[in-house]
Amino acid sequence: MRSLAVMLAILFASLWPANASAATRDRYAFNVTLDVDSAIASVRQRITFTNRADVPLDMIEMLVPAVPSGAFHLRGARVGGRTASASVAGAGLRLSGLDPIARGVETTVELEYDVRVPRPGSIRLGRQGETLVFGSWYAALFPLDPGGWRTHAYTEDGDAFVADSIDVEFNLLIDRDVTLVAPGLPVAAGSGRVFSTRVSGARDYAFVVGPRLSRAEGQVGATQVVAHGRAGDEGLTRAVARATTEYASWLSQRIGPLPHDRVDIVTVWSARPDQVGQEYDRIVFLNRAQAAEAIPLGSYFSYLIAHEVTHFWFHGLVGSDPVREPWLDEALATYLPERFFSETNPDIGASRLATLRRRVGADASRIGTIPIDTPLPTFADENTYFAIVYRRGAAFLDDLWKSTGDATFWRAMRDYVERSRGRIATAAEFHAAFDRAAAANLSPVRARYLRGAAITSIAGDDGRFFDETGGFTVSNAEGIPFWDEFRALGGVDALGYPVSRRFTLDGFTVQAFQKAILQWRPEVRRAYFVNVLDRLSQAGQDDWLLVHRMTPRPSDSSPDTGLAWERVVARRQAMLDIDPTLRSAYFAVPNSIDRYGLPVSAADVGNAIVVRCQRAVLQRWKTDVPWARAGQVTIANAGDLAKEAGLLPSAAVVSERRA
Ligand SMILES: [Zn+2]
The missing domain is CATH 1.10.390.10 (Neutral Protease Domain 2)
Structure with a gap:
């Protein structure tokens, strides 16, 4: 046992090259020693990642779904080789006390912890008898946005995990004879041995350890399909393999094959009847309680299999944000x-x-x-x-x-x-x-x-002339794809109609829309939102905004001085506490900071609660007004405000409509 552990440590230390080239994906290395009898996994986890945000990071924010069930027991954490202080809230694990990690710099996060698999637990992490289901068992970095960590709360309802695609190195030491089903590893029984593999481009990493399992296979193009179930469930397992293979073949022909050597579909057990299935990358779980020995086409179980198999594509291969856009x-x-x-x-x-x-x-x-x-x-x-x-x-x-x-x-x-x-x-x-x-x-x-209602649809791909607001074109002309960006950002519903031609502002090409001004940034090939409200402030328009547009003056920003970015964000976003509806509206869009900027001030202005941000003004109406009902949230037309205040050059607001 000890020599195996030493061997594992050496293996663990040697698999990643010391001078790893700048990889785009984060790398997760796991060194797991599993005691099957006690259902305790001792884990050493190392994450190597690059700060892709536009800001330095002085905290590491991670999601650990095993915390709420009491399964996760942290023993130590290091960042960049130095001990970090760890705090747990909800399912979040925050590491702090670090030297700030500059933009573009690679660093390592090392964790040592135990996972005590709960009995019966859930379809994500649990055990029945000797079968241990390791679904959501490890600590994962939240995704990084330009403004920092994109954190979210964890809930048992829905799939509250948002995960970047990662490269995984997985080393598992098992102390006795079991069957292991794990991506990248041959399905094998083995005692007192180390299983090691690497999986590239994984959304997550889940596995099952059990006694002898039944097993049946199928083939979809270059991908082997393997169904697993309880011993004694051979007929069911064969039927699951057949249903999986038929459906996966059909879907491959329509949307393209999976780039995997193998996928596993495992019938496990969950005490919760609402947990009918759970998707992970390259491996999905079905609840045995939902299973039927025969799987006629169109039956609930045939649907459940097809549903989970679809997640091999839409979860594993093509990720999404199941918190914001489930x-x-x-x-x-x-x-x-x-x-x-x-x-x-x-x-x-x-x-x-x-x-x-x-x-x-x-x-x-x-x-x-x-x-x-x-x-x-x-x-x-x-x-x-x-x-x-x-x-x-x-x-x-x-x-x-x-x-x-x-x-x-x-x-x-x-x-x-x-x-x-x-x-x-x-x-x-x-x-x-x-x-x-x-x-x-x-x-x-x-x-x-859709909430965003009509996203503008066009016949051509390169632009469109809008007659609604005087007549301006949004296009992809001259290598500046405002038309693509406008549609990607939600089109007319999110930004309103164009209210100007293109013009140059601070050396950048910009175009004004009713609700925002877009600025093309060639260095990142993206459109940013101009801080319209800050510019109005600089132009001396705060009184006009207050008197005529119900917009509070900016609050004193001196308390931000010397604060780390995350604390500035926290302090500013606390202004949203003035109204829970406004707060949810602010966070309801992906990348709120990109879209609205940080809150600048907040006030009750009589018939509305208003939060002024750098790029937008959010209003929650207390009484019915001609443009909104009581209780509704509206986003003031910041582009129109800039136009009214004379911030746009006069040549840029001349209609393109032919005389
Ligand atoms: Zn699903």
Whole structure:
């Protein structure tokens, strides 16, 4: 045992080269010693990552879903080789007391901890008998945005994990004879030995350790499909392998194959009946309680298998943010199986889709038509979450399929997969793929289901003339893709119509829209939002804003002096506490700081609560006004304010409309 541990330590130390080249993906190395009898895993974990944010980091923010179940016991943490202080709140693990990590600098995070697998635990981390399910078991960095860590709360409802694609090195020492199912490793039984593997481009890393398991195989192109179940469940396991292979073959033909040597589908056990299945990268779990020995096409279990298998593509291969945009993978995992059923057996397909539509109708009369692109934390309960994100999301995709036609639908899907694989994709990318593929105007369908309502749809790819606000073109001319950026940022609903031509501001090409001014940054090939409100302040317009536009003056910013960026952000964002509705509206958009900037001041102005940010003004109305109902949040038209205040050059606001 001891010599094996030493061997493992040497192996662990030698596998990563000392001078690793600047890899784009974070690297996670795990050194796990598992005591099967006590169900305790001793873990040494090392993460090597580069600060991709625009700001220095003086804290490391991680998500550890094993904390709330009491399974995670930290023994020590080091960052850059130095001891860090660790604090745990919710499922968050924060390491502080570091030398700030400069932008672009690579560093290492080393953790030592025990995972005490709870009994029975959950389908994500739990045990029944000798079978141990390691789903959400380790500490993962939150993704990095330009402004710093994109943290979020963890909930048991939904899939509150947002994960960048990583490279994994996994070393496992097991003290006795077991069967191990783990990505990158041959399915094998072994005693007192080390299993080692590396997996590139993984969304996460999950595995199962059990006694003898039943096993059945299939093949989809170059990918081996292996189903696993309890010993004695041989018939069921064969049926799962067959159903998985059929569905994965069908989906591969439509949206492209999985780039994996093998995928595993494991029937495990969960005490919670609502935990019907759980997706991880290259491995998914099904709850044995949902299983049926025969799996007729269109049965619930056949759907559940297809749903989880869809997540091999939309979760593993194409990531998304299941906290802010949970529909993006779940609606696809709910709807694509319906296309499979419809093509394989039109009668079964039609009957299932009719049932789905009836349920969506019943949901709507019970809870109203909540937009499908509502963030996870906003849902009151799990039933509403499933009704909107899964079922109503599937109805949206079905309407999209009907609007585009079958061939265009799959062309757009394949395009989306190709462009977004290996990343955390956004709904804007999904919509853009459909705009590229479809000749039809998709705005009416989107307006029925999406919060952002109509994202502008166009026939061509290079721009559009808007007549609505005097007549200005948004285009991709001269290598500056404002048109692509405008659509990716949410189009008319997010930014309003254009209110100027392009012009030059501080040496950058910019264009004003009703709600914002976009600035093209060639060095990062992205559009940034101009700090319109700060500029109005510099131009001496604070009194005008206060008297005529109900916008409070900026508050004193001197308390920010000398504070680390995270503390400045925390102090400013605390201004949102003036109103919980405004606070949720601010955080409801992806990358709130990019979009709105930091809060500058907040005030109750009589008929509204107002938060002034650097780039936008958020208002929550207390009484009905002509443009909003009481309780509604509106975003003031910052671009219009700049235009009214004379901040835009006069030549830039001359209409392009032909005389
Ligand atoms: Zn799902």
